[in-house]
Amino acid sequence: MAQSKKYEYRVEQDGAIWTVDIIRRVTSRTIVVTKTQGDFATEAEAQKWGESEVKEFLKKTNLNELEKRRARKMAEEKKSSMNVKRPEVQQDEQEEKEED
Numbered sequence: 001m002a003q004s005k006k007y008e009y010r011v012e013q014d015g016a017i018w019t020v021d022i023i024r025r026v027t028s029r030t031i032v033v034t035k036t037q038g039d040f041a042t043e044a045e046a047q048k049w050g051e052s053e054v055k056e057f058l059k060k061t062n063l064n065e066l067e068k069r070r071a072r073k074m075a076e077e078k079k080s081s082m083n084v085k086r087p088e089v090q091q092d093e094q095e096e097k098e099e100d
Contacts, residue, residue, distance in 0.1 A: 007034070007057045009050030011043060018046040022053050 010021045018040035021033045035053060040046040059065065 006061070007054050009047075009054050011046045011050060013043070016041075018043055020046045020050040020053075022050065022057065024057075 006025055008023050008025070010023055012019050012021070017038060019036065019038040020040065022035040023031045024034045025031050034057070037049060037053075040049065
């Protein structure tokens, strides 16, 4: 599996139990454990879980996905703001109707 430079997983054994840490590289010298899951019976199960979690983190941090979410949010906000008129505009329209 091609490892991300930002997110990786580390599998450790403590007796008969396997533990997986999802780690994030903050700087070249600093890493932070983002998520930990334990109680795996085999190393294969632990690695499978680690790979799937790293994929999820990468999906969440993918810039293309982020931009799509932002664009959808902005489009929704624009639609809702178009439906609501400013109070001054509403007053002007009401006065025009009253004059007719």
